[in-house]
Amino acid sequence: MMCDVGSDAIHEGQWWLASSRSRNLVLSLLRQCLPHVDSIRDSECEDVYLWQTANKPPSPTFSASLMWDTIHPRSETIYWHKAVWFKDHIPRHAFGCWVVARNQMITRDRLIRWGLSVSSLCLLCNVQNENRQHLFFDCPFSAEIWLSYTVAANLSPPPLFEDLLRWIVKPNQEKNLNIIMRILFHATIQSRP
Known part of the structure; x- marks a missing residue:
């Protein structure tokens, strides 16, 4: 059984990220996507870190080559x-x-x-x-x-x-x-x- 990731990221009853005053767009989007703290705190399972790139399913193993291909998609070959x-x-x-x-x-x-x-x-x-x-x-x-x-x-x-x-x-x-x-x-x- 897999559990939500996050109990290590909760500090004093709230996400440690929530207290960040950064205006970074990625951090703002991440704050909006976080689940409610109570659902994480009440979980009896250990955290599991999953990596997901592009349209691939989440995986517990990290692949540098998959990450590179996601960040730098290959363009089509020029025929000439x-x-x-x-x-x-x-x-x-x-x-x-x-x-x-x-x-x-x-x-x-x-x-x-x-x-x-x-x-x-x-x-x-x-x-x-x-x-x-x-x-x-x-x-x-x-x-x-x-x-x-x-x-x-x-x-x-x-x-x-x-x-x-x-x-x-x-x-x-x-x-x-x-x-x-x-x-x-x-x-x-x-x-x-």
């Missing part, structure tokens, strides 16, 4: 992390690729959304609106750079940036070619205006 961060990356280029993969590069479409009055046209071709997709794949000037690399490697990459981030992780069965293509992809991104 291997395209950006890999063993042989050049740090400066990987950082630039990370910014572009998160779509945080300052392109003209973003400047306009921020309220700046700038032309929306691409600086390279001066024909279409500048955004991430256009800047890396649709602009004839920049697309030619990437196309020259992929043709030389006898590869056909997907035409959309999001799809390329998935594809570039393993564009071929040859491991060394995959690394070279990722390095070239990073260098191509780094060379953008």
Whole structure:
């Protein structure tokens, strides 16, 4: 049989926590959740300490790993992390690729959304609106750079940036070619205006 925890926390007929003048929100909430002192004092059982994390049932054993997972929930894996961060990356280029993969590069479409009055046209071709997709794949000037690399490697990459981030992780069965293509992809991104 399990009993309520608390007889050690009662002092002079009241919860020792009740006399605390702290304005801490957690302590205030805890004070509201405490049962009446008489139900604890009249109990004939020993106190039992139970640990409960997230949606797990209470347990008499403490688990540091469960507590860590509760405090720091795991986020979902980013599908493009291997395209950006890999063993042989050049740090400066990987950082630039990370910014572009998160779509945080300052392109003209973003400047306009921020309220700046700038032309929306691409600086390279001066024909279409500048955004991430256009800047890396649709602009004839920049697309030619990437196309020259992929043709030389006898590869056909997907035409959309999001799809390329998935594809570039393993564009071929040859491991060394995959690394070279990722390095070239990073260098191509780094060379953008």
